[in-house]
Structure formats: C-alpha cells, structure tokens
Amino acid sequence: MSSQELNIDELELDLKNPRFDDLTSQRDALEKIVLSQGSKLVNLAEDIVANGMSPAHRMLVMKAPGRGNKGFTVMDGNRRLTALRVLANPSVLDGMSGVGDITAQKLRKLAKDFDLNLIQPLDVFVCKNEAEARHWIEAIHTGENDGRGVVGWDGIATARYRGKNTSLKVLEFVKAAGKLDASELAALERFPITNLDRLLGTPEIREKLGLTFEDGDILSDLPQAELLRPLKKVVSDLASKKITVAKLKSKDERLAYIDSLGSALPDLGKRTGAPEALDRLAANAQAKSHAKAFSDGKSRSLLDRKALIPGQAQATLNINDHKLQQICKELRKLPLDTYPVAVAASFRVFLELSLDHYATEKKVPQYNADLHLKKKVEAVAAHLQANGVAKRDLQAFRALASNPNAALCIDRLHGVIHSKYTLPTANELRTGWSEVQVAFTKIWS
Structure with missing residues (x-):
C-alpha cells in the first residue's frame, strides 16, 4: 500500500459498495448514496466545507x-467522494427525484x-x-475485533475529552471522597x-441531592458527609x-428512584x-486522604510504594497525550530504589x-514555551487557583519553583541532569x- 495524491475526477465510486445491491453505474451509485444518506451527507458536506478532509481517515483506493x-x-470513502462531487458540481442533484427538497x-x-x-x-x-483493501475496510467498519479494529470510546472517555461534564465531576468526587x-x-x-x-x-x-448548576459547573453547599451519602449510593x-436506563426513561421513573433512596x-x-x-x-477530599496516609502509622508508608506515581486508582491522571501517557506509564513502573536518577530525569520531562x-x-495568559520552568509552574498554579483549586492544595506545587529544600524542587531536578554531584x-x-499529586490530578483532570 502506498500514498498518492489524486484529483476527484480520477476517482470513481465502488459499484460493489456493500451498502447497496446492484449498482449499475456511477450515476446510479451517486444517487443512491445521496438518497440513503440524506441529512448525514449534509452534515458530512458541512464539515468538509468548514474543516476540509480528515487527515486521520484517508480514502482507500485501487486501480480501476x-x-x-x-x-x-x-x-473506502464513497460517502466522502459523493459529498465532494455534489459540492464541486451541485447540478448532479438535478433529476434525483427521490432526494428530498x-x-x-x-x-x-x-x-x-x-x-x-x-x-x-x-x-x-x-x-x-482487493484482499489488502478488505483487511483495512474490515478494521474500520466491523467493530473492535478484539482490538485490531477501531476501539470506540466509552461514555466516560467521551466526557473527559469533551471536558466540563457535570456527571464526570460527580463521579470524581465519589472516587476521591468515597x-x-x-x-x-x-x-x-x-x-x-x-x-x-x-x-x-x-x-x-x-x-x-443538594446540587445546583452555575455557569455550567455543578456545586453543593452540603457538608461532605451529607453530599457523599446519596451520590455514592447512586453511583x-x-x-x-x-x-x-430502562428504569430511568421517564421523569416519573427517575423521581421514583431518587425517592427510593430514603435515608440515603x-x-x-x-x-x-x-x-x-x-x-x-x-480535590479537598483527596488532599485529606493523603494527609491521613502520612499521619496514620498503620497505613501503607511511603516506603511501600515501589514507583514514583501510584496506580490510576490512587492518582487519577486522565492524560490524553501519547508521549506523556508513555512517560507516566514508565513512572508508574520503574522501581525507585533501582533507578532514582532515571526517574528524577523523567519526572523533570x-x-x-x-x-x-x-x-x-x-x-x-502570558504563558509560552520559552518561559523558565519556574515561571511555568507559577503561571499554571495561578491559573489552577483562579479556576477553583484551593490555595492550600497548591502550596507544595508552588514550592517546586520557590523552595530549594522541596523534594522535587526545580533546582534539584536541574542538578540531577547537569551536575555530577546531585544524586536523588x-x-x-x-x-x-x-x-504534589493533588496538583497533577487537577492538571490532568
């Protein structure tokens, strides 16, 4: 398989398109795609006009x-080719009697x-x-195929990607405090x-439940215990x-379920x-949990943790960048006692x-890639605080830039890389x- 640049007049629709039976000509294929796709084709055409062609999903072609x-x-890409032909020459719609006005x-x-x-x-x-094309077409159109095909996002992944989802915030609160x-x-x-x-x-x-919406955010003025009890039960x-969902379709069903919580x-x-x-x-609940872990002599001590970053259940980092995902994965696995220098250098990155x-x-605001790392820490900390993260939860994070005695302070991290004397x-x-874990969970929330 090779990449090639082609114009649309060099491309023809597939008369063996599995979406249809007995396509007889290019005109027949074009009309049936427009007719069957309807509003979906309009949406596709609108997206092409606004954003161009997707760089993540190229057409698959064979020599005719x-x-x-x-x-x-x-x-693969007959809908896209149809949309392009219509957009380039809308007169092709003339005579398509079955297509809605x-x-x-x-x-x-x-x-x-x-x-x-x-x-x-x-x-x-x-x-x-055709055999080579068939492999990739099946990977695209026939489901996950145990990971060989396109693996769709679940509801949580979609909510995280789209950001500011109130239900996701309820879920994260229950995970942190529950x-x-x-x-x-x-x-x-x-x-x-x-x-x-x-x-x-x-x-x-x-x-x-004691919840309110304000500016797209979800809030509560209940004490934590009162708020947590019903939310944990619902989750x-x-x-x-x-x-x-079968028991939540109507408003009456949803209200009946909530009323059934009773003492919760x-x-x-x-x-x-x-x-x-x-x-x-x-974030406050997570901070309290960490404080208790430090003070409770019967809990797992810091020395029991083999790697720098705990697992996802203890340190929720919803990272959507491939390289950073890999670095985080390694920082969750590399044994600190064996590779402290490598871990420190990786953490700096x-x-x-x-x-x-x-x-x-x-x-x-006023952030750019050329800023000194200390200034970057200060800028991000200020933005986090301005967007609801408690000042006390950012104290240790800010200390990375301001306190030379902080365990992961930037000066020590630079020393690990540039000084032959600094050994973490x-x-x-x-x-x-x-x-600093709480701050990182907010950065990657």
Missing part, C-alpha cells in the same frame, strides 16, 4: 480496471461556499489488490455515565446495574449557603510537558510526588 494509471476505484437545498447552499482547490489533490492510500475498595473502583471502569447525565439533568433530582447502583438522601436542613464546586470538593500541555489546552534518593522522590 481498464483505466491505466488515471482511474481509481474508492474502496430540504436535503438538496442544503447541499446546494453549501456548494456556494466550497472551493475544490482547497481540497485537492486528495491524499489517498492505493491498495495493491473510600472505595478495589472492586468498587473496578466497577467504575465501564460506568454508564449517560445514565447519570439523565438523572442530573432533572432539576427536581438535583434539588433533592453504586448505576455501576452495579442495579438501576439501568441528604438532610437539606444542613445546607450552609456557601456552595462550592464539586471538583474543588474532590513529565513536569514541563504537563505544564505546556495544560497551558495550551486552557490558554493560560528514592525516599525524597516518593515524598516529593506525594506532596
């Missing part, structure tokens, strides 16, 4: 019989804003034969977050499938009148790239991460 090197059949009208309107010269030549992949055991945490891996969306989307239910019922419902008479965002409450990623995603110890690395 009898056309030499000037003709190629599209094996609204669909045709929208496509003609989009064609007025379309410039073919901005799209072609198209970057396509040329398959040697003292969940291993089996409960495991049940959350495939949590039906859209069912929680359905519940929280009902105003009467939010009122019963548990959904995770265990004790309650499924909060005492709304304990509302303080000073609401706080749930992500801040989650992880720190700066995490700051750069956060600043880019959140558009942190496993214990100080463990201590250092535990001090």
